[in-house]
Amino acid sequence: MLRERLQADPHRPGYHFLPPANWMSDPNGLIQWRGEYHLFYQYNPEEPIWGPISWGHAVSRDLLHWQDLPVALSPTPDSPDSDGCWSGVIVDAAGIPTMIYSGNRNDRQLPCLAISTDDLLTWHKNPHNPLISASPVDLDLLTFRDHCVWRDGDDWYQLIGGGIRFRGGTALLYRSADLRQWEYLGPICDGRSAETGEIWECPDLFALGDQHVLIVSSIPLRRAIYLIGSFDGRTFTPHTDGDVDAGGHLYAPLSFRDDQGRRIMIGWLWEGRTLNAQIVAGWAGIMSLPRTLRLGSKGRLLAEPIAELEQLRRRHRQYCAIELPSDALINLEAKAGNMIEVDLTIDLGKATQVALAVCRAPDGSEQTLILFDRARGRLEIDRSIASLASTSHRESFGMDWSPASNGQIQVRVFVDRSVIEVFIEGECLTSRVYPQQANSLGLAIGAWGNDARLICADIWDMQPVW
């Protein structure tokens, strides 16, 4: 019913996961259980703003079509989670789905446990919560919350995110035989606050290829960072780092290994409009498309949208061999739509800039530019005229970029009403936009500084899943 009430909202995405209504943030407890994918999420069922947090729950067979399930976990008065059930994970403990999350009471978070005996539908909180009564006393910790739990041999291990005053973000390692009694082992590494922030939220450590990857969400940097390195069971030694997504909107991502052995990650995409606009809309927060992770050759963490997404492709059209004369924007389609996938191959030629305009009004009064700027060595999503609404954020986000040695750009762009996800050679940029005009549906492409050439553009309408 909540979903139906908001169905007419032109900014509600059609093929991304989003809450029925109200506030959603971090993905939690991602797991494939008896073949089905379960997605839990930080949910305020009462209001479209963050508040006393519960765990929302949805299930899917294909990571595309989701069925809403009842709220899985809510605060219990006079208990360690009386002010919120904050982020956490679910593991399979010898057939018993076991959740470890941060219970919030009086602005202090401590680890709590709950189990399910009916395939993840209802959850019974451990009467002995919290599992750990205080954060380690030898560290001057700014925070102590969020969990990553795994099994190695006979033991369980847990990371809890934190930040050490004047030193930076960290993740604290614990060991347990039964997921209930935990022995503190120490921080697995020291963040350098100047580079990776003062606090690490939502640590996620996993093996990928022959390396280990640690993903954290950084305060005050407001972005998710990956560190790639080696982990000897006690200490994580990072060799390279980077942004999980350069678009400025993805935070608190969580990954899991599915039955096919894929490492799949989903992140929370926050809003790009004022708090008041969010309250008027009645909902906030969507999930990124599920992404498959892999290691790149230069110590990069690369991501691709899951292959299942191709099942949503409907009406297809293709435009090939189109010259892009300098300093002009060519309309590919005036009504391409706002629920589409666009796959492009462009030959930059000698052009200094090439741009793809999406969600473009016929008169150009609204459009979002995906800008490949060779001169500045940048790839950016330019939202300066994405929306006529004064409530929409306008700042650009981007990353360092230079074209491949053959001078070609190969890019996949997913437009889904108020979200744009760009994938280029495994790098991602995700943004949020809120066009106001019903006809801001156009797709155009242009070159500056010199001529370029569109080798091919494939466009598909995407089938909504809701």
Ligand code: DQQ
């Ligand atoms: N969101 C949760 C916390 C986490 C933060 C609270 C990250 O557990 O640190 O809603 O967005």
